[in-house]
Amino acid sequence: MPSAQDSIQDPRAEGSKKRDLIARGDYTETPAGKATFFALRAIEPYLQYSILAHGLGTSLIHRIGLRTLPPGLPANTGIGLIDGLGLSPYRLVLFGMAVGAAVKQNVWVAALSGEPMPVSAAITVGAFNAVVNSVNTYAFLLTTTSASTESDFPQPALIIGSTLYAVGLATELISEVQRKRFKSDPKNKGKAYTGGLWQFARHINYGGYTLWRTGYAIAGGGYTLSAVVGAFFFWDFSQRAVPVLNEYCEKRYGSAWEKFKMDTPYNLIPYLY
Known part of the structure; x- marks a missing residue:
């Protein structure tokens, strides 16, 4: 795991740093x-x-x-x-x-x-x-x-919700493990990870989080609640988290990040956004 000695200067504008929930490079x-x-x-x-x-x-x-x-x-x-x-x-x-x-x-x-x-x-x-x-x-x-409106078990909302939950949680975890392994190798210091699940979306972990949160909401409160929850997290990631993280990556990784954006055009969910 990186130590304080490995910390780098965050190259972003102060406004972007304040909008990010994570201290990048620290x-x-x-x-x-x-x-x-x-x-x-x-x-x-x-x-x-x-x-x-x-x-x-x-x-x-x-x-x-x-x-x-x-x-x-x-x-x-x-x-x-x-x-x-x-x-x-x-x-x-x-x-x-x-x-x-x-x-x-x-x-x-x-x-x-x-x-x-x-x-x-x-x-x-x-x-x-x-x-x-x-x-x-x-x-x-x-x-x-x-969402439990029928006597039969499992009910459609539970099946759909559980599927989205499982896929989303696994996507988030696997992608973060893959990135951690890449970053832990000294040979990859200063490089952006673009392999594994990340080759399908540049912020695939955020996409996974959105999916499992939506699935959890479907299983609990049905499709109306899931629409509200899914829309909230999609909005937050697309309007706040992704832009401020993209700014960090552009300034830290330069042309390598620009190439990644061309090779991987989707932000959160492959083939959708």
Whole structure:
């Protein structure tokens, strides 16, 4: 992993630096911040479990006249650890999505990211994940918004959502592992990684994140919620994250980055954008 000695001067304008959530080229170690991030992401699935299994917060929902789904029959997989959760099959999948996202992000912060993670940023990101995931979970519980509208299992929204979630999460993780391996080789110092999944889109990890967030929302709150969630992350990446990162890459990698842009015309999702 790069050390503070490997840090480079960020060549971007100050305005771009402020719009970016990551300090590009800075490899200052921040163990307290990363430990905070890891802890917050590790415990967040318990919040989703408390909502799904015990109805945390639903008493307030009932007070304003809204109804929630009954808990359903617990899953019977024959695996004690899973069956002991007492969740219906649909709720079990949603809980698994919360766990999978937390595991992926903790792998990223512990083993893949070299940039600093201040404690304040760790708390902000942790709170953001908790809020977005809880919106998905409560949308599932509400009878007016739930994607679980049919008695059969698995339901179409769950199948589509789970597929997008799995593809998106795998794309994000694999692409970041590929880039990490490339960057860890001293022979590649100062070079942009353009191989692996990155040859299909210049910011394929952002595309993967958008996909799994959209899939998670479909499985929880159906197609309306997924359209809102997907549009939000697509807008944020296309209008903020990609432009400021592109500026950094243009100024750091020069002609090599221009060639990459010509060879790989898509930003987030291959053949779409």
